[in-house]
Amino acid sequence: MNKYFLTLGLLAGLGFGCVAQNKNAIKFGQTITKDNAYKHLSVLASDEYEGRETGKKGAWMAAEYIRNHFRKIGLKGPVNGDYFQKIDMIKSSIGQGILTINGQPAEYLKDFYFNPTSLSAEGFTFNANSILFAGYGIKTDNYNEFAGQNVAGKVVLIFASGTPGDKANVGGANATLPKKLAYLGEQNAAAVIVIDPRVDKFGASQWGYLKAGREILLTDEVVAARKAKKTPVVVVGTSVGNTLLAGAKTNIEDVKKKISDSGQPASQEITIPVSASAVVKETPLRAENVLGFLPGSDPKLKDEVLVITGHYDHIGIDSTLKGDMINNGADDDGSGTTGVLMIAEAFAKAKKAGNGPKRSILFMTVVGEEKGLLGSEWYSEHPIFPLANTIANLNIDMIGRGDEKHKDDNNFVYIIGSDMLSSDLDRIGKKANADYVNIKLDETYNNRTDPNRFYYRSDHYNFAKHGIPVIFYFNGVHPEYHQPGDEISKIDFPMLAKRARLVYFTAWELANGAKRPVVDKNDDGTPKTK
Template sequence: MKKCCFILLTILVSVSLNAQMNMDPGLDYSKALKTDYEAYDPAPFVSTVNKEDLHKYISKLASDEFEGRETGQPGNRKAADFIRDRFVEFGIPPVPGTGSYFQTMQFNWNSWNKVEMVADGEEYRHGWDFLAFHANNSSLDLKNIKEVIFAGYGIEGDGFSDYANANVRDKVVVVLNGEPKDKSGISLITGTEDPSDWSTDWTKKVKLAKAKGAKAILVVHNKLQSVASENRPLWFGRQTTLGAMPDFDELCNNFYLSSSSAKLLFGRSYKKVVRARKKIQKKKAFKAVPIETDLTILLDKKESKLVGDNVLGYIEGSDPALKDELLVITAHYDHLGKRGKDIYNGADDNASGTSTVLEVAQAFAEAKKAGKGSRRSVLCMMVTGEEKGLLGSKYYTQKPVFPLEKTIVNINVDMVGRVDKKYKDNPEYIYVIGSDRLSTSLHAINEGVNDRFTNLVLDYTYNAESDPNRYYYRSDHYNFAEKGIPAIFYFNGTHKDYHRTTDTMDKINFEKMAKIGQLVFHTAWEIANRDDRIQVDVYTK
């Protein structure tokens, strides 16, 4: 599971979420099951999901040989090949029309070797006094800058001209974040409380500064520490992003600067800056303010290109009228890799989920071999880049191999091999997240098959919108849910070995894992074989 949280749009649902075990205890969910279980009997195939196979797969995926399976690294490649080989072994052919089991994508790997900003002998602290995001900047070395230009809000057009009569070519520009507002908080650009693109699209000011010839732009932000905290992966340590390297032809180097640091930078010119800002807010003629300083900025950036793969096992449906509809069952196979001599094997996170989905893929493949294949098609997809920001699943939903409008559900399995403190005396449980966020029938189906086949405790604690962990937004199902595809996420909760080198195979509960895997299979089997497609019937506000 991805550890760090970043800013995401929140899906608000129109139903009240009960964060207790078995959300509606006592209700009869049997009517939610509409598959003809005589014609489509899962019993001969569910036994394929067993603890012996799970042990065999995790012992390989979580071994030192695979070096923690970090995206773009050799161990991740070995894991991808291991998964492909299992699909071949199960008799699952390559994806039709591609001749391959892989969906290949490019990642950019960025980190700072060194970041420095010194103004008038005062050394500013990165992440506290200023911020420079990896992906938005190139290396830069500016020394002995004797003048910066305060250019208001850095806006041109919409009734404002903050660069009028100012020559900023080859200079550093300082601008205010956001846009001018009156005392009531009304934007002077939109005439409403709603901000314009000058506030919501950070690139507009940066591109304008670049077009004016500026070498860099410093954006003064009065909540810099909040920005730093919420976006820590974007400036601290290493960052991995999807796609080609950014095009810096349109962007100049850009920084966020705290209000207190800006005040120090302005020095004796601070009062001039305040007066200039007030003129803007009163829509009076504005003139850029040159500010004497002694500024040094150094960005030494390390970057490289990496390649990763989602691994796809596609089992075509048997019903000519329904086989174009698709279930996508996912687990991420990447983990944290190595740090020096330490290997993060990630047995629970997420060799457990990967092994579970392999077992489910085998069960569907065995059914097809026996002439009892599911009516709808099933895609068992192991995604990479989850630990880097849900990137593999994001790439798939941006460039789907099969049409998203035909994708009826995502079933996601992430960390299902351990037992948390709450259930130390009763390991036969699973946390269920997201099942009712978009579709009430998905929730009812999962409850129904559990009542009929597996009898696990289904705990919805982490499904609550108020849950501070926000797990709903932190695994691969979320990229499908964002596209309006109903999604369910199975999760065992965290433990003291989460994202540590001690997340090893000897702590896995294989009997519990097998039962969860059987629940995943039964839920998928019901959805794949019923007459009607599950519907989106819970809508955002």
């Protein structure tokens, strides 16, 4: 047989195959509609689900709703036959907090609080007859507020932020507070007291957040870190700060002026009795990612997995509010979760009709995003399918609204991360949009240095940090972001469905493409060398 005619025949076959595939993509995507979106979101964002806060009843209800949907449409439970990936998570809070100065008690969660990350599971107690005041806590070659001071075993008092003034030669190296605290920990300080004027302006929401405690993901790294010694950090307002400095017959304003005028540190030992203690209360939390798996149809490609994610948790009930206290999270991220459910159903129908994707697809709604991307972090540390076999992650977080920039035309979606690691993924995603959907793709936030840091603020990042190409689909923030007003009445359901269809068509191309997207860039965006 002549090679020329064989090549023509192969090209013709490939052409007809692509036409059929495109028709199938369109056919099975027809279930991604505004009506189906409303069907799911009206449940997930209802008051009955109480804002879906991680570790609470509303989140458990949402997880069960999603699992039931995955089971109903025929997806497999990939976690030993189950749909729930259970997460080791605890809630850590302070059952009792005490700070006394010169025998007089300060009021916990009014005058001071404890930095949660500085607390071990056992809590702490310290007593001291004096403290070491070290100004701004700066240590450089030319300006060292710890010079001649022995930090070990001392309670150290520093300002949270600021600089010594123009006369001080700090060499342009005013370290951030975390770095200062790390240094003091390395020097075996007994404790650190930080004067932070922002404490004076804390409202009910800030104090409520501190009172509620924090969720901790018990990864291997965290478990090991919890066994290490920690230096307690007490954060105080200006009133307590002035009380402490009164032991040296000065105050915040005067000592800052002295440092600024002289350009020299004013570090000194202050004789004043100080004691503090914290009793830590820890309770296990029920939390789970919900996974639905669609096996690929091609024996050569089915071990490769595309992961589609959205977080189903939100921030729950805010009892400090009057009136409506439920943060329903219709847009954040009920809309993204709804998108995942509809996309999963479209692919499941294609599979049942004999047109399933060549590669496997994992549909995963994660928990704990609002607590620090915890659910996706857990999956990235405990993957059900090898990360090496994960070809890409398409993450949907808020696709039901719009923002002020697009108030006159909501036919848009922000895409973030698309070209960060893979030129292939960027090309495939943009071509899918041009071929099927025609939404304006706004790349305003598509960089690592944007001050909003959106690239680091949703679940795709826990894939990207492992070198897996990602696209994050997002409609921007709005006045109801993290407020009770984020309700289904504000959702643009036609655009929610249209954005979900963009993710679906992109997924279709990725799951059926001849090759997985090549990772041709490093984490810093520089080209990979062969």
